[in-house]
Amino acid sequence: MMAQANVGVQELERRAAEVRLQIVRAMGAGKFHHFGGSLSATDLLVALYFHALRYRADEPDWPGRDRFVLSKGHAVPALYVCLARCGFFSEEELTTLKQFGSNLQGHPDMRKTCGLEANTGSLGMGLSVANGIALAGRSKGLDYRVYALLGDGECQEGQVWEAAMTSANYALDTLTVLVDRNELQAMGPTEERMRVEPLAEKWRSFGWEAVEIDGHDMQAICDALSRAKTVKDRPTAIVARTVKGKGVSFMEGRSGFHNVMVTEDQLREAIEGLEARVAELGGAS
Numbered sequence: 307m308m309a310q311a312n313v314g315v316q317e318l319e320r321r322a323a324e325v326r327l328q329i330v331r332a333m334g335a336g337k338f339h340h341f342g343g344s345l346s347a348t349d350l351l352v353a354l355y356f357h358a359l360r361y362r363a364d365e366p367d368w369p370g371r372d373r374f375v376l377s378k379g380h381a382v383p384a385l386y387v388c389l390a391r392c393g394f395f396s397e398e399e400l401t402t403l404k405q406f407g408s409n410l411q412g413h414p415d416m417r418k419t420c421g422l423e424a425n426t427g428s429l430g431m432g433l434s435v436a437n438g439i440a441l442a443g444r445s446k447g448l449d450y451r452v453y454a455l456l457g458d459g460e461c462q463e464g465q466v467w468e469a470a471m472t473s474a475n476y477a478l479d480t481l482t483v484l485v486d487r488n489e490l491q492a493m494g495p496t497e498e499r500m501r502v503e504p505l506a507e508k509w510r511s512f513g514w515e516a517v518e519i520d521g522h523d524m525q526a527i528c529d530a531l532s533r534a535k536t537v538k539d540r541p542t543a544i545v546a547r548t549v550k551g552k553g554v555s556f557m558e559g560r561s562g563f564h565n566v567m568v569t570e571d572q573l574r575e576a577i578e579g580l581e582a583r584v585a586e587l588g589g590a591s
């Protein structure tokens with residue numbers, strides 16, 4: 307299956323609502339999961355997998371496929387839902403999330419999960435991997451694009467900036483970084499723990515094209531991804547302002563829902579809210 311480039315913005319919004327519901331259902335109650343950072347990144351992942359990326363789910367190793375590296379690997383439940391919906395594996399498998407022996411572990415393992423391009427979870431490393439993939443594409447004469455999704459707390463890792471310098475040095479214009487700028491890391495606001503602003507300005511100063519957008523505005527995400535494809539001789543960073551825990555009212559903007567075990571009551575409340583949103587947008591729950 308190829309990426310569905312003709313999927314309109316309204317349909318993407320509907321799918322994002324359904325994906326959020328599937329994430330929370332798959333996580334369930336009574337087990338630790340990275341709720342906040344999975345829900346903040348959902349719209350970005352939906353825009354990538356249902357609009358921007360070129361791939362063949364029935365031929366996952368197709369050399370011409372675009373590559374996506376989830377550098378903030380702890381948000382992988384959101385990626386699993388997108389991969390399942392795209393046909394890389396069955397949606398029923400989502401019920402095995404983080405179970406012993408499951409193909410869907412708490413951090414990405416490309417040896418286990420169809421559709422993954424890299425093992426991540428140790429923060430700071432994904433952009434270096436993406437650089438290597440982009441350089442390999444160039445040396446092989448393949449025209450695929452490479453995307454990496456980073457957390458804003460992750461941008462405190464020194465390796466991110468070594469990699470950013472490298473991407474610009476090699477003029478990797480096939481490379482696009484998305485930063486999930488939800489303003490929170492594990493233990494509180496980024497600007498209190500270790501300031502990352504001015505973030506877009508930092509990417510520019512490293513030789514990147516950089517734009518700031520609302521990371522929950524599907525049109526803005528699609529536009530930024532399209533624009534990135536037209537930039538020549540330098541990579542593009544899309545700093546996407548998001549809300550941690552987006553879609554679950556009692557999680558939104560709260561650092562206490564970074565990696566948590568929710569109760570049955572909290573799960574029910576979360577699912578009811580997400581189902582209402584899906585119904586509002588005319589989706590299927």
Ligand SMILES: Cc1ncc(C[n+]2csc(CCOP(=O)(O)OP(=O)(O)O)c2C)c(N)n1
Nearest residue numbers: 343380427428429457458459460490491492
């Ligand atoms: C090198 C490394 N240090 C610490 C961790 C533990 N950890 C997992 S998620 C996280 C917070 C990351 O914050 P951010 O990048 O802002 O992610 P988000 O808020 O989007 O979930 C931390 C410290 C890790 N995975 N890797």
